[in-house]
Amino acid sequence: MNEILTAEHLNKYFHEPEDFQVLKDVSLSVKKGEFVSLIGKSGSGKSTLLYLLSTLDTDYEGTITINGTTVTGQTQNDLAKFRNENLGFVFQFHYLLPEFTVLQNVMMPARKLGKYGLREIEAKAIEKLKLMEMDAFAAKPSGKLSGGQQQRVAIARALINDPIIIMADEPTGNLDSLNAKIVFDIFDDLARNKGNTIITVTHDTDFARQADRIIELKDGRLLQ
Amino acid sequence: MLRDVNLDISKTHLVSKKKQTIVAILGVTFGIAMFILMISFMDGVNQYIEDTMLEATPDIHIFNDVKTDYAHSIANDYFRDSNKLVTVLHPKPKEITLNIKNAEGIIADIRRNRDVVAVSPLLSTQVFYNYGPVQINGYINGVNITEETRLSNLEKKMTEGKAEDLLASDNGIIMGKGLAKKLNVKTGDLVSLTTPSGSTMRFRITGLFQIGMGAIDNVKSYVNLSSVQQLLNKDRSYITDINVKLKNNKTAKSKAASMAKKYGYRSDDWQTINAAAMAGTFIRNMLTYVVSFTLLVVAGFGIYNIMNMSITNKMKDIAILKAQGFARRDIVQIFLSQSLFIGFIGAMAGILLGFILSYMLSRVPFPDNDEISWKYFPVLFRPVYYIFAMVFGMLTTFFAGLAPSVKASRIDPVIILRG
Numbered sequence: 054m055n056e057i058l059t060a061e062h063l064n065k066y067f068h069e070p071e072d073f074q075v076l077k078d079v080s081l082s083v084k085k086g087e088f089v090s091l092i093g094k095s096g097s098g099k100s101t102l103l104y105l106l107s108t109l110d111t112d113y114e115g116t117i118t119i120n121g122t123t124v125t126g127q128t129q130n131d132l133a134k135f136r137n138e139n140l141g142f143v144f145q146f147h148y149l150l151p152e153f154t155v156l157q158n159v160m161m162p163a164r165k166l167g168k169y170g171l172r173e174i175e176a177k178a179i180e181k182l183k184l185m186e187m188d189a190f191a192a193k194p195s196g197k198l199s200g201g202q203q204q205r206v207a208i209a210r211a212l213i214n215d216p217i218i219i220m221a222d223e224p225t226g227n228l229d230s231l232n233a234k235i236v237f238d239i240f241d242d243l244a245r246n247k248g249n250t251i252i253t254v255t256h257d258t259d260f261a262r263q264a265d266r267i268i269e270l271k272d273g274r275l276l277q
Numbered sequence: 278m279l280r281d282v283n284l285d286i287s288k289t290h291l292v293s294k295k296k297q298t299i300v301a302i303l304g305v306t307f308g309i310a311m312f313i314l315m316i317s318f319m320d321g322v323n324q325y326i327e328d329t330m331l332e333a334t335p336d337i338h339i340f341n342d343v344k345t346d347y348a349h350s351i352a353n354d355y356f357r358d359s360n361k362l363v364t365v366l367h368p369k370p371k372e373i374t375l376n377i378k379n380a381e382g383i384i385a386d387i388r389r390n391r392d393v394v395a396v397s398p399l400l401s402t403q404v405f406y407n408y409g410p411v412q413i414n415g416y417i418n419g420v421n422i423t424e425e426t427r428l429s430n431l432e433k434k435m436t437e438g439k440a441e442d443l444l445a446s447d448n449g450i451i452m453g454k455g456l457a458k459k460l461n462v463k464t465g466d467l468v469s470l471t472t473p474s475g476s477t478m479r480f481r482i483t484g485l486f487q488i489g490m491g492a493i494d495n496v497k498s499y500v501n502l503s504s505v506q507q508l509l510n511k512d513r514s515y516i517t518d519i520n521v522k523l524k525n526n527k528t529a530k531s532k533a534a535s536m537a538k539k540y541g542y543r544s545d546d547w548q549t550i551n552a553a554a555m556a557g558t559f560i561r562n563m564l565t566y567v568v569s570f571t572l573l574v575v576a577g578f579g580i581y582n583i584m585n586m587s588i589t590n591k592m593k594d595i596a597i598l599k600a601q602g603f604a605r606r607d608i609v610q611i612f613l614s615q616s617l618f619i620g621f622i623g624a625m626a627g628i629l630l631g632f633i634l635s636y637m638l639s640r641v642p643f644p645d646n647d648e649i650s651w652k653y654f655p656v657l658f659r660p661v662y663y664i665f666a667m668v669f670g671m672l673t674t675f676f677a678g679l680a681p682s683v684k685a686s687r688i689d690p691v692i693i694l695r696g
Contacts, residue, residue: 100695104691104694104695107600109599109600109690109691109694110691129604129605130604130605130606133599133602133603133604133605133607134602134604135602136600136601136602137601137602137603138602142597142600142601144597144694146593148593148594148596148597148694150286150289150594150597150598151594152289152290152292152293153289161282161286161598161601162601162602164281164282164285165282165601165602165603165607166602167282210601222694222695
């Protein structure tokens with residue numbers, strides 16, 4: 054049993070603009086070190102599923118267990134702490150804080166965690182940036198970077214607390230093909246060589262194909 | 278560490294929008310400064326009025342009130358017959374004497390009271406002041422000057438001569454400064470006083486006093502009690518008023534009531550005598566607080582607005598912070614601390630500015646005026662105003678920042694992050 058994430062019988066409803074069931078009895082599990090792609094047409098519920106798994110969305114039926122912890126039913130504050138410790142996020146847009154430098158952005162989740170001193174965190178952040186080949190830009194304001202560079206910084210930020218799962222929502226969706234390729238390779242490297250667990254939502258079939266496993270959703274149900 | 282990173286974000290937000298931050302701070306600064314200036318000045322005015330008008334009046338004033346009771350006529354006594362109906366049309370009031378009977382006994386009795394500091398008998402009459410062809414209407418108070426000085430701080434109000442000089446001179450008079458100016462007389466000059474009944478006496482000026490209110494300084498003089506008794510052709514026991522000073526003037530109301538009951542004469546406490554002045558004080562205080570409160574609330578709305586705008590601009594930042602594990606209270610801390618910082622710096626600057634403005638106002642000469650003798654604008658410097666302003670400023674900014682901060686903490690990251 055090296056399953057790191059288990060979801061059982063997830064049902065999710067939207068009530069606006071009218072009652073609508075987005076996810077219908079979805080169950081899945083992800084093993085440690087696995088690279089999973091969630092694909093499906095627009096409106097299939099793939100992003101919704103990711104946000105349930107990431108604990109950001111708590112309005113659902115069913116249970117989700119991550120690394121032995123049942124996250125379903127926990128308070129928002131506990132979940133915030135849980136995400137900080139265990140999950141890394143990469144979104145379609147980079148969402149870097151524009152007033153801060155690249156380095157400060159990467160350090161932020163670790164400072165929130167407060168497990169290490171400022172010096173150690175800084176060293177770790179530089180190390181993660183090196184991994185993304187972005188260490189040369191550490192002192193720059195994050196707003197001064199190109200889209201591809203910003204996304205790489207965002208990935209470095211996702212890695213800073215050594216999360217057990219990286220959750221990505223269309224990480225290449227807003228990038229040109231060259232930068233998308235770079236991000237592909239980074240994810241590939243993280244999964245194959247660094248042993249990270251990755252769950253990513255994508256509509257890019259090339260990207261999806263690199264994954265260990267593809268999970269396709271259609272009308273809120275898993276196709277397997 | 279946890280607090281550290283929140284404050285770091287808060288600081289960065291403030292610094293990255295310097296102009297906005299400074300405008301918000303200035304709003305609080307002016308609010309606080311005006312609050313301090315207004316309250317210092319208004320309380321200065323109130324304090325002055327209390328010091329002059331209220332100190333010039335005794336704590337308790339006992340006197341024989343004019344009774345306008347025409348129901349009884351001596352005709353009834355004259356035609357003592359129950360079968361006759363006696364009607365007197367349009368009766369004239371009988372001659373009444375306004376003196377207090379057994380004044381000596383009453384004074385001695387009051388003096389035995391342990392809460393009493395001073396008791397001063399008084400005989401007052403209207404007079405015309407004559408000096409050459411000049412004739413001015415006013416009044417004189419015949420007093421025992423030793424008792425009167427203890428009662429009314431007269432010694433401090435003397436601008437020329439000493440209060441006790443009155444004892445040494447035969448027919449001395451201590452005159453209001455404004456009155457002396459009108460008559461163009463100096464210490465040592467003789468003035469003649471004429472009573473309404475026509476008797477005249479000459480007095481030598483031994484000193485001048487200035488209370489600071491034109492209403493008193495331009496009409497009032499002090500002479501020895503015996504001089505007035507002589508002027509009015511009355512005996513040595515004839516007095517019309519008794520003034521009392523208490524250890525604690527807060528007890529005046531109840532004391533006055535008990536004295537009225539005991540001696541059978543009307544007794545007014547200082548609050549009743551100065552009801553109009555007290556109402557003025559109350560209205561000024563009210564005005565000060567209303568205006569200051571409005572200023573601070575306006576500053577508060579400014580902060581509320583800026584915080585709201587800032588939070589709307591930072592929806593994405595807030596969403597990603599929450600995704601990364603910042604809890605609701607962290608978000609509240611980040612934004613509320615910005616508001617409190619603005620409040621703190623604004624209040625500190627406001628206190629400084631308020632002090633500078635108050636100080637400047639206290640150095641501005643007051644226009645020369647017969648009615649009020651102010652050299653400068655009266656301004657009080659009391660630490661309590663500054664403490665109050667600080668607390669008030671911080672509270673305003675706290676509440677102004679609270680609603681937007683809580684709103685920020687309630688942002689659902691999913692909605693924002695999904696785009």
